[in-house]
Every structure is written in C-alpha cells, then in structure tokens.
Amino acid sequence: MVNYIFDGSFDGLMTVVYESYYRHQHPNDIFSEVNHQINFLGHDVFVSTDIDKSNKVQNAIATKISKEALRNIYYVYLSELDSSYMLIYKYIRLGFKIGKKIDYFIQNDIVHEVTKLSRRVKHEAYKMIELIRFKEVKKGLFIAKIHPDYNVLPVIMPHFAERFQDQYFIIHDQKxxxxxxxxxxxxxxTDIPLENISNMKETKDYEILWKMYHKSISIEERKNLRLQRQHMPKKYWDMLTEKQ
Known part of the structure; x- marks a missing residue:
C-alpha cells in the first residue's frame, strides 16, 4: 500500500496527482504532512511541491474536464477535510475518463460528494461577503474579523481587493x-499575529505596517509556503464566487 504525503498546499496536492499518474501508482490514501502519522504497515512517499507540475495538472483539468471542475476541486480543498484529498484525486481520475460531462453523473458517489462539498464552501464564501463589516481601527486602516466553517479567505479576497482598491485592510480568520x-x-x-498591528501609533504612513508584514514572511524561519501556495492561481480568479 502506497500513501502519498504532501505539504498541505493546493499546488502540493496537484503535484501528487501528477506524480501518481506518471509513476502509475494508485495511492491507498493521501495525507498532509501536518496531520500524518507514520504508517508502519505501508509505504509512505513524500511528494515535494512542484509548481510546474501543478500548473500542468490544473491546465489539464480546465481543458480536458472543465474550468468548473477545477473550481469545484479547489473549493473541496478549502473544506479542509482530511478525506477531501482522496476525494479530489478520485474525482480528477474519473474526470479524465468521462470528460466534460462528469458533473452530469450526479448519482456517482464521488461526483455527488464533490458537488455537495463545493456548494457548501461556495455558500460559506457568499455568506462571508454579505456579512463582513470593516471597522476602522486606525486612521486609514480597516479590519474585519470572521470565523467561517471553511477556509474561504483565498476565495473572498479578490472581491474585497477589487472593491476597496484604495484602502489598507485586513480580514482576520479567528478560527x-x-x-x-x-x-x-x-x-x-499570513499567520503573523494580528496583535502586532495594535501597537502601531496613529500615522498616515501605513507603508511601515506593510513593510513589516512583507519583511516578516521573507524571514526563512517564518516562511509558510503552504499559505503562499494555497491561493487559486490568478488566471482562474474569474471562476471564483465573487466573480459570478
């Protein structure tokens, strides 16, 4: 039995799909390295994230299946359920066999589960967009706090970045x-503590604040590639909830 282990990022998961295909291996299961426990009964294979391989898989999904299928896969990934990794893998393999009509096979257990989870995450994103209220905590700096069931920050941010292009703002996921x-x-x-902001003095120059954020994520010990890689590539933003 072969288990694939990856870094937990969306690109990492797409790399797993790529490696599985070209190695002609069907994994028994797929785990994020964050939650994985060593399996002494099987064979664990760690797959390093490769952006080029990830892009090839995403492009193949978008062209051979559909852009909607790619969006559904991404939403299922954001559900953060451990079982979602194998579900996505099985859905992609099925999609490459069936093609663009895959989502008409709603009675198929895999398609049904992907559709159900995708809708839940999409609904959560809509709900956050409707409910979010920003509070000006310092002059020129706005903060909103949320605690969604699913990880919808990457989905809703393009909407707010487009809507509030001339403002500094932060949406903090408390959960x-x-x-x-x-x-x-x-x-x-970023996972930099929100409390760092409260120590800032009143000033119009919030460039300092953002330089602090960018400098912090560039420090080797603080690099969090999973966070940096979990966003849907910009070329697919037109498929996300806020663009429809």
Missing part, C-alpha cells in the same frame, strides 16, 4: 488565526 492583508496593490495570507 484559523490567519490574516488576509491588502496594501492597495496586492494581498497575502
């Missing part, structure tokens, strides 16, 4: 202790 930070140019998701 996961993650912050999505926007600096009028781009956004990142």
């Amino acid at each position: 996961r202790n993650l912050s999505a930070v926007y600096d009028k140019k781009a956004w990142i998701i």
